[in-house]
Amino acid sequence: MEEIMRLFPNEMRQAILTKIGDRWGSLQEIRIRLFQPVELIFDRTMEWLPMLKPSKEEGIFIINQLSEFSLYRMTDELREGYITIEGGHRVGIAGRVNTSDGSVKALQYITFFNIRIAKQKIGAARNILPYMYDKSYMNTLIVGPPQTGKTTLIRDATRIIATGWKNVQAHKVGVIDERSEIAGSINGIPQHDLGYRTDVMDACPKADGMMMMVRSMSPEVLVVDEIGSEKDIAALMEAINTGVTVICTIHGKDLNELIRRPSLQMVFKQRVFERIIVLDRTREPSQIRNVYDQNLKQMIQKSGYVHI
């Protein structure tokens, strides 16, 4: 975790390290707010460091570390509101926003940091792969409320598909990684293991990226996280029409809610997705609640987990 700890000045680093102890495995976020106690979010608890209230100077230290001494380099990232650092960790930032003609130009004073610890869970997708493959990969939609493990699953699915499993050979996978979250790329180089046959279009808007990837790298499987807008759906339909298999995720509570969503009408009418996998919020992340086929017929009940 050296790549995270190097963000902090010495004193802060020591205090945070001591508080975390041997709990790195369950640490999700470190939240820094100038003049407020540092907050640590673990899988099951949230804790404060009441005596550790970062000063302005400490804030500047963190920004300098994030930018590796070149704020200019970060102009685009600063506008996006987050920076990806080595290891694929993402640091969300907030503060005073500069606007020009009503659109965000830059973040001027950065006073809030949310350091999201990236954790690749190797094997997280092993249980869902059998649902996504039947002689060939199937167009698959992974549905879940926030924090149910959608991105983690799609990342591991990418790795497995591009590596091969059982007697399924490795496929060419194209990842459109708009928020640099799947691959955690830095300067285009993935920080997570995505298998041998994966190409990544990093920091690229999904709708543009899908067809760019199809044209440039002829993937067999296209992976996209968090589709949502009508533009995304149109690009997705276009990609599927070229014959590529799409595996993507979407925020949603359950199938009934999705079916009613106006932007998805065409998707359901044309039965685009051959598998719809709904994740469960009540258990640990990455747990399957239901799997539906192309005709929206339920394939498993709650406890029907499959192991490969």
Ligand SMILES: Nc1ncnc2c1ncn2[C@@H]1O[C@H](COP(=O)(O)OP(=O)(O)OP(=O)(O)O)[C@@H](O)[C@H]1O
């Ligand atoms: N199989 C798993 N085992 C343990 N922890 C997991 C697993 N899958 C996900 N997590 C953890 O759960 C948290 C949420 O995971 P993730 O970001 O993949 O969810 P998400 O559904 O994509 O969230 P969001 O809706 O915010 O995009 C992360 O801290 C992640 O490390």
Ligand SMILES: [Mg+2]
């Ligand atoms: Mg996600």
